[in-house]
Amino acid sequence: MFSQPFLFVKTSNALRHPLCAALALAAALPPAQAQTGAAPQKPSYQVEEIPVPKGVAPEIGGLGFTPSGKLVVLTRRSGILTALPTPDATHMQWTRFSDQSLHNANGLFVISDREMLVSQMPELTRVLDNDGDGIADEYRTEASFNLSGAYHEVTAGPVPDGKDGFFIALNTASHSGFTFEHTRGLFSEVSRRGRNFASVQHRGWVMHWDPKTGLTPWAKGFRSPNGIQTGPDGSVWVTDNQGDFRTTNPLYHVEQGLFYGHPSSLVWDPAYVKADPKRDPLKQPMAELDAMRAPAAVLFPYGFSRSPAEPLFDTTNGKFGPFKGQMLVADAAAPRIIRVMLEKVDGVMQGACVDFYSHNGLRNGSNRMVFSPEGTELYVGQTMREWAGAMEGLQRIKFNGGSIFEILSMHLTRDGFELEFTQPVDAGVGEKPEAFATESYWYEYSSNYGGPESQSEKVRVSSVQWSADRRKVRLVYPKLQAQKVIRLNLTGFTSGAQPLGHAMVAYTINRLAN
Amino acid sequence: MNLSLSSRRLALLACLPALVQPALAQKPDKAEPLKVSIKVIPGAIRFETTRFDVTAGARVTLTLSNDCVMPHNLVLLKPDAEPALVAAVNTMGLEGMDKHFVPDVPGIVAATKLLQPFSKENISFTAPEAEGDYPYVCTFPGHWFTMRGVMRVRAAGVALAAPVKSGGGVEQVPDALKNSGMTHKPLGTPEKPFVMRTFAPDPGLDPAVFAHHGVGKDGVKYDPATRLDVIGKVTDPATGVVKEGPVVVKAEKGVAGAIAVNHGLEFSYVWDSTECRLLYVWRGGFLDMDTYWGKEPGSGRPKMYIPRLMGHLVYRASGPMPLEGEFKGAPVFLGYKMEKGVPEFRYRVGTKTYREKVLPAGAEGFELRITPEQPERPKAWVVSPEDTAVTSVRGEGDAFVVSVKDRPEPPQPAPKPADEAKTKKP
Numbered sequence A: 001m002f003s004q005p006f007l008f009v010k011t012s013n014a015l016r017h018p019l020c021a022a023l024a025l026a027a028a029l030p031p032a033q034a035q036t037g038a039a040p041q042k043p044s045y046q047v048e049e050i051p052v053p054k055g056v057a058p059e060i061g062g063l064g065f066t067p068s069g070k071l072v073v074l075t076r077r078s079g080i081l082t083a084l085p086t087p088d089a090t091h092m093q094w095t096r097f098s099d100q101s102l103h104n105a106n107g108l109f110v111i112s113d114r115e116m117l118v119s120q121m122p123e124l125t126r127v128l129d130n131d132g133d134g135i136a137d138e139y140r141t142e143a144s145f146n147l148s149g150a151y152h153e154v155t156a157g158p159v160p161d162g163k164d165g166f167f168i169a170l171n172t173a174s175h176s177g178f179t180f181e182h183t184r185g186l187f188s189e190v191s192r193r194g195r196n197f198a199s200v201q202h203r204g205w206v207m208h209w210d211p212k213t214g215l216t217p218w219a220k221g222f223r224s225p226n227g228i229q230t231g232p233d234g235s236v237w238v239t240d241n242q243g244d245f246r247t248t249n250p251l252y253h254v255e256q257g258l259f260y261g262h263p264s265s266l267v268w269d270p271a272y273v274k275a276d277p278k279r280d281p282l283k284q285p286m287a288e289l290d291a292m293r294a295p296a297a298v299l300f301p302y303g304f305s306r307s308p309a310e311p312l313f314d315t316t317n318g319k320f321g322p323f324k325g326q327m328l329v330a331d332a333a334a335p336r337i338i339r340v341m342l343e344k345v346d347g348v349m350q351g352a353c354v355d356f357y358s359h360n361g362l363r364n365g366s367n368r369m370v371f372s373p374e375g376t377e378l379y380v381g382q383t384m385r386e387w388a389g390a391m392e393g394l395q396r397i398k399f400n401g402g403s404i405f406e407i408l409s410m411h412l413t414r415d416g417f418e419l420e421f422t423q424p425v426d427a428g429v430g431e432k433p434e435a436f437a438t439e440s441y442w443y444e445y446s447s448n449y450g451g452p453e454s455q456s457e458k459v460r461v462s463s464v465q466w467s468a469d470r471r472k473v474r475l476v477y478p479k480l481q482a483q484k485v486i487r488l489n490l491t492g493f494t495s496g497a498q499p500l501g502h503a504m505v506a507y508t509i510n511r512l513a514n
Numbered sequence B: 001m002n003l004s005l006s007s008r009r010l011a012l013l014a015c016l017p018a019l020v021q022p023a024l025a026q027k028p029d030k031a032e033p034l035k036v037s038i039k040v041i042p043g044a045i046r047f048e049t050t051r052f053d054v055t056a057g058a059r060v061t062l063t064l065s066n067d068c069v070m071p072h073n074l075v076l077l078k079p080d081a082e083p084a085l086v087a088a089v090n091t092m093g094l095e096g097m098d099k100h101f102v103p104d105v106p107g108i109v110a111a112t113k114l115l116q117p118f119s120k121e122n123i124s125f126t127a128p129e130a131e132g133d134y135p136y137v138c139t140f141p142g143h144w145f146t147m148r149g150v151m152r153v154r155a156a157g158v159a160l161a162a163p164v165k166s167g168g169g170v171e172q173v174p175d176a177l178k179n180s181g182m183t184h185k186p187l188g189t190p191e192k193p194f195v196m197r198t199f200a201p202d203p204g205l206d207p208a209v210f211a212h213h214g215v216g217k218d219g220v221k222y223d224p225a226t227r228l229d230v231i232g233k234v235t236d237p238a239t240g241v242v243k244e245g246p247v248v249v250k251a252e253k254g255v256a257g258a259i260a261v262n263h264g265l266e267f268s269y270v271w272d273s274t275e276c277r278l279l280y281v282w283r284g285g286f287l288d289m290d291t292y293w294g295k296e297p298g299s300g301r302p303k304m305y306i307p308r309l310m311g312h313l314v315y316r317a318s319g320p321m322p323l324e325g326e327f328k329g330a331p332v333f334l335g336y337k338m339e340k341g342v343p344e345f346r347y348r349v350g351t352k353t354y355r356e357k358v359l360p361a362g363a364e365g366f367e368l369r370i371t372p373e374q375p376e377r378p379k380a381w382v383v384s385p386e387d388t389a390v391t392s393v394r395g396e397g398d399a400f401v402v403s404v405k406d407r408p409e410p411p412q413p414a415p416k417p418a419d420e421a422k423t424k425k426p
Helices: A018-024 A031-036 A263-268 A270-275 A286-292 B003-014 B082-090 B093-097 B417-422
Strands: A045-049 A060-065 A071-075 A080-083 A107-112 A115-120 A123-128 A138-144 A155-160 A166-170 A205-210 A214-220 A227-230 A236-239 A249-254 A298-300 A308-313 A327-331 A336-345 A348-358 A366-371 A377-382 A393-399 A407-412 A416-421 A437-442 A454-459 A463-466 A472-476 A484-489 A504-509 B034-041 B049-055 B059-066 B075-077 B108-111 B119-126 B132-137 B148-154 B194-201 B231-235 B242-246 B254-262 B268-272 B277-283 B312-316 B331-339 B342-349 B352-360 B365-372 B390-396 B399-405
Touching: A060 A366, A060 A377, A071 A107, A071 A115, A107 A155, A115 A155, A123 B331, A138 A205, A138 A214, A155 A227, A166 A227, A214 A263, A227 A308, A227 A327, A236 A308, A249 A308, A263 A270, A298 A336, A298 A348, A298 A504, A327 A366, A336 A366, A336 A407, A348 A407, A407 A504, A416 A484, A454 B082, B034 B049, B075 B082, B082 B132, B108 B119, B254 B342, B268 B352, B277 B352
Parallel strands: A060 A107, A308 A366, B034 B059, B049 B148
Antiparallel strands: A045 A393, A060 A071, A071 A080, A107 A115, A115 A123, A123 A138, A138 B331, A155 A166, A166 A205, A205 A214, A227 A236, A236 A249, A249 A298, A308 A327, A327 A336, A336 A348, A348 A504, A366 A377, A377 A393, A407 A416, A416 A472, A437 A454, A437 A484, A463 A472, A484 A504, B059 B119, B075 B108, B075 B132, B132 B148, B194 B254, B231 B242, B254 B268, B268 B277, B277 B312, B331 B342, B342 B352, B352 B365, B365 B399, B390 B399
């Protein structure tokens, strides 16, 4: 179980050193480090604060880079800013690319120094600087989004589909707010009901837009999909938020036409309505909805991921550390970025998640992320305006190199898992099955607003087999089942006395490996 | 911003555990219970107090304040009780909520209820006689990873250390929004108008103006757990009788696709990207965004999210779209270009495309300059019978210009204190 004394680090003289003190604040610092008092190395990842000009609300709805290397910062109510990144983050020369006309802008795709696609509450907008003076002079509407008038109807994306098109995710409305007497788009009384609801068309959908076909509905069943990304292979990924019909925070591998479990959007599916015009998704039995829905690729343990936002694939090819090709997920309600290790098993995407970076200067509220063109820095933009506390701003995480000891991958085998580490694990560590504390649990599909882990049980590892180089270990379990999350806690694992950076990893099994 | 300073501050906070001053020894005294106050750090899944000392056998009154948006509890445990507790919570399933996530297991010294956001609870208990470290955690699933602390039970006569407060990993990060200087009462100038897409107020316009909108209805509060509407005490507006019924969420007057433009204190208007027409014009101020953005940064989302008009209306649209007599079909908004700081809106009705500018014309009137992009000119600007404000329609180059005379209305009401109070908590 997770009874590490996360916060109770013995204070020594070494901890008075600023760097070491920063390490002492680490959320998941294993006790070994404090006890050994090992000399601190320069942290591999370091957070820097990036101030924006006075008068700009630093609520970041989108980040990008122009082909010429300018950082583009989309804010939710202060327009678009650009700056050439400087080594000293406090001295960037900012330019306002747009005026402050964008309404709660929450998605950005940069085409050039003079052209950007932005999603804002009512529409997808192409922002253009036609005369080349560095300031946008045209806001061209590319697609219109319906709005009931609820504050919660925000967007995520556009993200490119690899051809000429883009994907955009449309949030539902929340019952914490009202709708307007006159709605933008047709109003449905049936789908006005609900905790989170879709009273106007295509709320709770992932949409596809391209210049030829316009805006078309693509996949449904989303609640608060505040993160969308396409992978290098063109795959579409969406994070959603715990809430009604969401027992925990999921990451979805989204495929065209499928339903992802939040029912309100179904009234805007012609096929669903045609099958039974009187059908009300909110009244449909849970078992029927359950049978219709596609699974999440990864179910994030709640408390670990609080409010997942933008996913981003590490395309830096090693410039940002050893996690090439893996996914990072920002969290808008915790000072944390999560790392996701995905694999396809029996034709279905699934995988594991582990803490990548938390606390240590990282602000709460991370919403959007982008890698610098060099790949050595991750820019992170925060905003969580509707909630309590300070969760807005712009930061970057620099990769300093150095020794990183983490779980590199977790791969499901026919009879267990193969774990790979970034460094050889010390001899004498993890020799016995008991060293791999494992529990399994599941999240029941429920209409409730969030819910606990259920069917929890401790799982025994029956055998442990290390590779000769001590980088890989094969774990055999007497029985693994599908529809389970397997959570391992590798307390006390070391590599040359360096403790494992993040010891907890959780793997979502949708399908067993054959 | 001085980064080296902030990292030094970080260092100091982390060293706090070593610097706490021992307090005077406290004797167990039944008449004077030891008071401990523990706050939840909002949004951080942490207790602010991560360690406190008590004397063995003392009466303790513990206050848990939950100013976070999530529910939390505090369960104080005997030194070795945590693994069994966590295992038991994990098997509670959906019933956990009802039991405040406090399972029937041995080893619980004291526990609060599951506190809803923005509530607090006092609990009293007798400190154990055995010295040692007694952990406390929030047992809401997942929270115990980070939401934990320890109560040290000290022998009678031993000095008690002051409580240790966690930095929480949150406070060290600068509050960039509070320091931003972002104004909630933006203003443009005649030379450089301020353009803002926003939810805008609907000052009670003729419903015919919203011909291409959906008809929004009141909603009801819904409980996802029961999948039923929330039933509460509801006052019948006609009779004043209070009875049980579904809790209604009224539809409000707002414009979802508005573009609000301000030329300084003397001229503002809302042009709607859904109807593709000018909705209203006002003078004497622009928009107070407090009722949309919250009173101050980080103060939480207000209950209302329609900004407030400041000043007085001088024009409101009525009747169907003036161009509709010419062309059928819903208007399609195509965007706008900034021309010398002024937006020129572009839209399509049927197969015809228009550009439109709204410009002040002196202190008592304004103009719409509409430029068709096709050779055919509309036959007429269709003015509804009640729209006596239009004084002339004339051709000017490619454009036709509609002149409108102000019809001043009384000033918009000032904010009610009640509305302001609403904006304090989300």
